Amino acid sequence: MGGEGVCLDYGACVVRVRSAVGAFSGPFASVYRHFSLGDAFPFVDFHVDIEPGAGLRRWLRPQSRFLIDRVQPFDPFAASHALPHYEWGLNWSFAQRFNQYVLLHAGVLAWGDAAVVLPAIPGSGKSTLTAALMLSGLRLLSDEFGVLRPQEGDFLPMLKPVALKNASIEVIRDFHAGAELGPTFPGTRKGDVAHLAPDAASVAAIRRPAQPRLILFPAWREGAALTLQPQAPEQAFTRLAFNSFNYGLLGRIGFDAVADLAEACPAYQLVYGRLDDAVRCVHALLDQQVGGADG
Incomplete structure (x- = not known):
């Protein structure tokens, strides 16, 4: 997940997610255990990054930052809450940008x-x-x-x-x-x-x-x-x-x-x-x- 990331087919859309936050990948894998993770999709609707906090926040009270198309729309969470951060951030992104339905x-x-x-x-x-x-x-x-x-x-x-x-x-x-x-x-x-x-x-x-x-x-x-x-x-x-x-x-x-x-x-x-x-x-x-x- 730290390189090109993985793609998830949610049905109505495809999301590419990348992360360098260590506390994210394990919980993510546990709740997406039945999904196929790959990159063989001709089009990706949403590009999401879960990144560590900037500067000293990488080590001092570590944080996770949610970015959609490289834009950070809201404040960081504690790194230990990176999965709920991803889920809520993705919900926000769907609600804001998915208006063909x-x-x-x-x-x-x-x-x-x-x-x-x-x-x-x-x-x-x-x-x-x-x-x-x-x-x-x-x-x-x-x-x-x-x-x-x-x-x-x-x-x-x-x-x-x-x-x-x-x-x-x-x-x-x-x-x-x-x-x-x-x-x-x-x-x-x-x-x-x-x-x-x-x-x-x-x-x-x-x-x-x-x-x-x-x-x-x-x-x-x-x-x-x-x-x-x-x-x-x-x-x-x-x-x-x-x-x-x-x-x-x-x-x-x-x-x-x-x-x-x-x-x-x-x-x-x-x-x-x-x-x-x-x-x-x-x-x-x-x-x-x-x-x-x-x-």
């Missing part, structure tokens, strides 16, 4: 080619539910970015490790003994953070889009019984537009794409207090929509 703040998973879309605000339990659904047999397309193609109306994978924070880390460990979690980074700017590696089946389908069949707006509430409230298309439209990174920027293109999505799929608000209940509910809803999602 409608970008929803949503988890997206699929059973076959039928996608369930989970748009939500931070703190809703979206990432925890997304992780559990992948571990229960659904194909992961994305945890953070629902990449909606405006003309086709389908979703492309943007397959990154699922970022879990604080209590969610142990929740996922308890949910599935085989969860492939990378190291836990304590005391980051977002609390304790660990990343769940996308499973081999999801990586193998990284170029396979999925057609939206179900929209769920998840909301975790401690101790709450599971409730499922239908959302009218106009409600779903408003909430999808609100949970978009670039809806306003795209104008009519964004409006039409989000309106078509809201019209095409049944939508529900899913309130849950127990992860197992929510996972069973999602499988049952997918089974109603497409059949055979009780895996």
Whole structure:
């Protein structure tokens, strides 16, 4: 990674990453363990460098610096937090520069080619539910970015490790003994953070889009019984537009794409207090929509 770097195919884009930060490569390899790393791509969308701090910062309280196209858009992190720095920096880069698609703040998973879309605000339990659904047999397309193609109306994978924070880390460990979690980074700017590696089946389908069949707006509430409230298309439209990174920027293109999505799929608000209940509910809803999602 210290020379020409390695290329990662995320599905919707290709990223070349280089790094001379010693604390980066091991955690990076652990959460991208199922990805093929190479350089045989005719075009690279994003060029990222994770570099050490300048001057004395190479040795005194070492830092990592995130550079996109050789520009450093925000302050350095501690070198020990280089992986979360890379993941957050890449998310920022996607949100700023990837406007040929409608970008929803949503988890997206699929059973076959039928996608369930989970748009939500931070703190809703979206990432925890997304992780559990992948571990229960659904194909992961994305945890953070629902990449909606405006003309086709389908979703492309943007397959990154699922970022879990604080209590969610142990929740996922308890949910599935085989969860492939990378190291836990304590005391980051977002609390304790660990990343769940996308499973081999999801990586193998990284170029396979999925057609939206179900929209769920998840909301975790401690101790709450599971409730499922239908959302009218106009409600779903408003909430999808609100949970978009670039809806306003795209104008009519964004409006039409989000309106078509809201019209095409049944939508529900899913309130849950127990992860197992929510996972069973999602499988049952997918089974109603497409059949055979009780895996």
